Amino acid sequence: MKKVVVLGAGYAGLKVVHELQKRANGQVEITLVDKNNYHYEATALHEVAAGTLPPSKISYPVADIIKPAVTTFIQDEVTGFDLDDKTVSLKNHDALSYDYLVIALGFVSETFGVEGAEEYALPMANLEQAEAIHTHILKMMDEYKKTQDPDYLKLIVCGAGFTGIELAGVLADGRKEYADRAGVNPSQIKIEVVEASTRLLPMFSEKLANYGVNVVKGLGVELVTGARIQKVEPDKITYTMGKDEEETTGTTTGKTIIWTTGVSGSPIVQADEALKARRGRSIPTDHLTVEGHDDAYIIGDVAAVMPPEGGRPYPTTAQIALGMGKYVAEDLANRIKNGSQLAKPFVYKSLGTVASVGNTRAFGEAMGHEYRGYVASALKKMIANESLYRVGGAGQVLRNGRFDLYH
Numbered sequence: 001m002k003k004v005v006v007l008g009a010g011y012a013g014l015k016v017v018h019e020l021q022k023r024a025n026g027q028v029e030i031t032l033v034d035k036n037n038y039h040y041e042a043t044a045l046h047e048v049a050a051g052t053l054p055p056s057k058i059s060y061p062v063a064d065i066i067k068p069a070v071t072t073f074i075q076d077e078v079t080g081f082d083l084d085d086k087t088v089s090l091k092n093h094d095a096l097s098y099d100y101l102v103i104a105l106g107f108v109s110e111t112f113g114v115e116g117a118e119e120y121a122l123p124m125a126n127l128e129q130a131e132a133i134h135t136h137i138l139k140m141m142d143e144y145k146k147t148q149d150p151d152y153l154k155l156i157v158c159g160a161g162f163t164g165i166e167l168a169g170v171l172a173d174g175r176k177e178y179a180d181r182a183g184v185n186p187s188q189i190k191i192e193v194v195e196a197s198t199r200l201l202p203m204f205s206e207k208l209a210n211y212g213v214n215v216v217k218g219l220g221v222e223l224v225t226g227a228r229i230q231k232v233e234p235d236k237i238t239y240t241m242g243k244d245e246e247e248t249t250g251t252t253t254g255k256t257i258i259w260t261t262g263v264s265g266s267p268i269v270q271a272d273e274a275l276k277a278r279r280g281r282s283i284p285t286d287h288l289t290v291e292g293h294d295d296a297y298i299i300g301d302v303a304a305v306m307p308p309e310g311g312r313p314y315p316t317t318a319q320i321a322l323g324m325g326k327y328v329a330e331d332l333a334n335r336i337k338n339g340s341q342l343a344k345p346f347v348y349k350s351l352g353t354v355a356s357v358g359n360t361r362a363f364g365e366a367m368g369h370e371y372r373g374y375v376a377s378a379l380k381k382m383i384a385n386e387s388l389y390r391v392g393g394a395g396q397v398l399r400n401g402r403f404d405l406y407h
């Protein structure tokens with residue numbers, strides 16, 4: 001029996017468990033560790049933050065995936081690992097030893113050292129944080145009723161990357177709920193997105209990105225671009241625009257400030273010198289193992305996988321995390337059964353990227369074609385159901401899948 005320890009029940013870790021249970025039954029003991037006893041679809045966190053989906057629609061118990069005869073689940077926080085001693089330390093349990101380790105600890109919000117961002121802006125990097133944002137928005141609407149201060153009706157999103165744009169779209173969908181709560185007209189709910197770059201959504205062609213930006217603007221979202229955030233204070237952000245003598249300083253105020261300027265990999269990965277990580281991401285070998293430790297795999301958002309042609313690592317996405325999880329399960333099953341790693345290295349081929357702007361609007365590219373509007377939105381939802389299927393199988397799609405597509 002080989003002992004495999006998997007850290008993190010996100011897309012990457014849960015995919016390894018799901019596949020390995022099928023492939024190496026009887027030859028492996030799997031231990032899965034996560035601080036939560038549920039898996040959440042991180043790709044839909046913005047919908048929980050806006051309140052357009054309840055947390056129960058984007059999460060399900062880890063117990064639904066594991067086969068107790070093969071896998072033991074430990075709910076605890078990983079505090080570190082020793083790749084030489086082959087042990088993992090946990091906050092509330094004894095250390096675990098392993099034959100093979102899979103590090104899949106995912107992402108956290110990245111503030112890039114902006115003063116006050118950690119203290120005064122709301123991060124959106126896990127289910128608890130997303131729920132906290134929705135609760136906060138509703139509380140601010142209640143405060144408006146008492147004070148009539150319009151800053152309570154203002155939602156500021158810091159960062160107009162993929163996540164910031166998707167969030168702005170669902171916040172626009174949520175306007176009616178917020179306005180009803182505050183007792184105002186939905187048009188009084190102001191949504192402002194502040195972004196340093198002037199060329200938004202660089203993952204798309206300029207034409208498609210402009211389309212997306214115009215959809216967002218059409219929803220009454222104000223986009224402040226070319227604005228480099230310098231400081232966050234309670235209910236206020238300060239930014240600079242322009243260069244050299246032309247540089248100007250601007251401010252905006254509002255009682256809800258949400259931070260979506262980017263993410264980095266787990267701080268546990270960053271802290272381990274053996275992983276030589278930058279922003280919590282480590283470059284794995286072409287078999288997704290840690291350089292110099294071929295019994296430890298590193299996958300998902302904590303891995304910076306380089307494309308064969310070099311350049312910049314692939315963007316970290318659920319799609320590549322699932323691909324890595326499947327590859328690692330195959331590689332592990334081969335090692336356990338045949339004593340050797342797979343001959344073929346990990347290869348990634350993107351199926352495409354689709355950004356949603358609220359429930360019914362989206363845009364993106366897939367399989368060499370660009371899509372817009374309703375078709376793109378349906379495609380996005382099908383990809384989400386597909387990823388539910390790929391992690392959890394048909395049962396999860398039946399339970400959590402969006403067959404209504406337009407909830």
Ligand SMILES: Cc1cc2nc3c(=O)[nH]c(=O)nc-3n(C[C@H](O)[C@H](O)[C@H](O)COP(=O)(O)OP(=O)(O)OC[C@H]3O[C@@H](n4cnc5c(N)ncnc54)[C@H](O)[C@@H]3O)c2cc1C
Binds near residue numbers: 107125300
């Ligand atoms: C709003 C939003 C929209 C997105 N949209 C898309 C999209 O459309 N398409 C796409 O492909 N990708 C999208 N992404 C990116 C995608 O969500 C991530 O790339 C993906 O979640 C990474 O998967 P993962 O398994 O590596 O990590 P995660 O999903 O972050 O899972 C990590 C797991 O590790 C656990 N964990 C972390 N630290 C510890 C610890 N110390 N101890 C124990 N457990 C721990 C966490 O609880 C979690 O369960 C989106 C992300 C966001 C935020």
